[in-house]
Amino acid sequence: ANISDLIEQYLREIRSHDQIAEIKRSGIASRFAVVPNQINYVINTRFTLQNGYIVESKRGGGGYIRIEHVDLVDDTKIFDELIDYIGDSIGNNNADQTITALLKDKVVSEREANLMVAAIDKNSLRISDKVSENTVRARVLL
Structure with a gap:
């Protein structure tokens, strides 16, 4: 598996405990020894609306990225x-x-x-x- 696959798998595991995963991009980047843009790439290509996800991000020091799996039927x-x-x-x-x-x-x-x-x-x-x-x-x- 390549690094993007590993990051995706990690984010899915975090999210599996709850419908929502809230992460700090810099923390995930450090964990996998990649630049933060690599995290952006994974989120923008693997956690898309057409794949059933809503991604919300807040920039800045206390910033976060929230990944939520949504049920297209109920919403x-x-x-x-x-x-x-x-x-x-x-x-x-x-x-x-x-x-x-x-x-x-x-x-x-x-x-x-x-x-x-x-x-x-x-x-x-x-x-x-x-x-x-x-x-x-x-x-x-x-």
């Missing part, structure tokens, strides 16, 4: 944030991650997720212009 605020996240345009990878999170949280069935993935796949859309493709993909998801 309408999360649906609103998901709609904002998808917006007018979404790439294929981000759309796939979003559908995976919806499946994991049982918002959609496996069959529905497969249909969604098929409907938004670039081979199904067959639009040569990337911007137009991402716009159509967002409309289909919403």
Whole structure:
């Protein structure tokens, strides 16, 4: 496993005791002997809304990063944030991650997720212009 995987695993273990993990970025960076930006990278790529997480951060001396796993079914605020996240345009990878999170949280069935993935796949859309493709993909998801 690479260092990002180890950091992710550590953060998930902290969070497994509670739905929320509250950490100090500098403390985690010291623990793994990495720069704080490495912690940012892990959080920004692995603990995303489409993966079912809300991340809140407060900068400064007493600053923290709070990682909360949310149940997409029970929280309408999360649906609103998901709609904002998808917006007018979404790439294929981000759309796939979003559908995976919806499946994991049982918002959609496996069959529905497969249909969604098929409907938004670039081979199904067959639009040569990337911007137009991402716009159509967002409309289909919403």
